[in-house]
Amino acid sequence: MPSSAVPIPRQGDDPLQPVAISAVGLRKSFGDKTVLDGIDLRVPAGSVFALLGPNGSGKTTTVNILSTLISADGGKAQVGGHDIAADAHAVRAAIGVTGQFSAVDGLITGEENMLLMADLHHLSKSEGRQVTAELLERFDLTEAAQKPASTYSGGMKRRLDIAMTLVGSPRIIFLDEPTTGLDPRSRHTMWQIIRELVSGGTSVFLTTQYLEEADQLADRIAVLHDGKIAAEGTAGELKRLVPGGHVRLRFTDPVAYRNAVSALKEASHDDESLTLQIPSGGSQRELRAILDWLDVSAVVADELTVHTPDLDDVFFALTGGTSMLSQPKENTR
Structure with a gap:
């Protein structure tokens, strides 16, 4: 089924609810390849928004634009109430970014990674040590704090990566495929961390290839296909788009x-x-x-x-059968 044949659900957000991220008409091309072709996004504050799409669909490009790492070719966006083009410094002060690849330095200890991040945020030595100790404990890394990060498991490195992101107390966090390559236990631990962040008022913009992950975590989900948002809504709204139950x-x-x-x-x-x-x-x-x-x-x-349609069915319907990684379903809700 071509994506144009699938209707886009209406937005269900309260217009009076504070907005963490908004974008209208974002466009980006690399050479003659159009990656983003005028996408609109609205992420309510204190929620998890998941952007789904196969490799090369533009998920990371979207994150890079909204986090001011690269500029858009067209359109406008605000993050934390700040224009990403006119007030990029204020945007950076309000956000944290965890990319697809860990920013952890394996040659130094977990604690040293945290303290380095505290220095980058211009915290005093006492503040830096206090924040580092609190976050290492929160992410269950205290025992490993004095060990080189190169000795950490994949899940531990990911936890340290997010802990480093939180040193500056960001209100908005971009998580670009945070659980790729993790085993099921580490993935579930990461899900719990994300839920705790949101319960504390943090807004999370999540990109993922794992459909079950979006189903588990996201308040709203958007499917990116051919540079456009093919559909957007809650998991339930998206599942109702697809017949076959x-x-x-x-x-x-x-x-x-x-x-x-x-x-x-x-x-x-x-x-x-x-x-x-x-x-x-x-x-x-x-x-x-x-x-x-x-x-x-x-x-x-x-x-x-x-049998009811799941997000796999939704994705294949919206993208015309484009291949996408999807982990086995886990009944954890």
């Missing part, structure tokens, strides 16, 4: 299966697997109606499962 009935008795096929003529069926599929949006009302229908039809299946 159904209730699946599985039988072990061929006779019961044939009776069900005869009784439920509107359901699609698979004779090889002895299964029927009844279209359903997954709501409680629809499920109750299907169960009533089964009772009236005297159909008793060996197994009943409800």
Whole structure:
């Protein structure tokens, strides 16, 4: 399905809610390649906003523009209430950025990395040591603080990376694919850290290739495709864009299966697997109606499962099947 065939959900944000990041018509090209083709963004303060897209879709370019690392070719944006072009210094003072690749210096200890960051933020020695100690404890790195960062695991380096980002107490944090390459335990630890940051009032702009990550963390999600925002909304709103939800009935008795096929003529069926599929949006009302229908039809299946579209289905529908990394689903919510 081409992305143009999928409607974009309406914004559900409260217009009176403070905005951490806003952008209108952002454009960026590298040579003859258009990476961003006039995108609009609005990130409410104290929320997690996830930008999804495959490699090369422009996620990192978006982060680099909003964090003033590179300039846009067109459009306007404000971060923390400051114009990214006219007041770049104020933007930098309000944000923290954790890139795809760790900024940790492996030749020095975790504590020394933190103190170096404190110096860059012009903290006094006493302030720097206090902030360093507090953040190392918060990120469970106190025991490893005196060890060279090169000896840290991937998850520990990522935690140190974010701890360094927080030295300046930023109100807005850009996390560019923060869990890429991490094992499931480290990924879940990072998710918990992000939730704690937001609960403390921090706004998080997250880019990720992991659909489950966006589903777990984000208040709103945007899908970037061909330089444009293909769709944006809550995870639930995006999932409702895609048809294909159904209730699946599985039988072990061929006779019961044939009776069900005869009784439920509107359901699609698979004779090889002895299964029927009844279209359903997954709501409680629809499920109750299907169960009533089964009772009236005297159909008793060996197994009943409800299938609803997930973000994988949304992504493939919006991008026409463009490949994207997607980790296995983890039922952690």
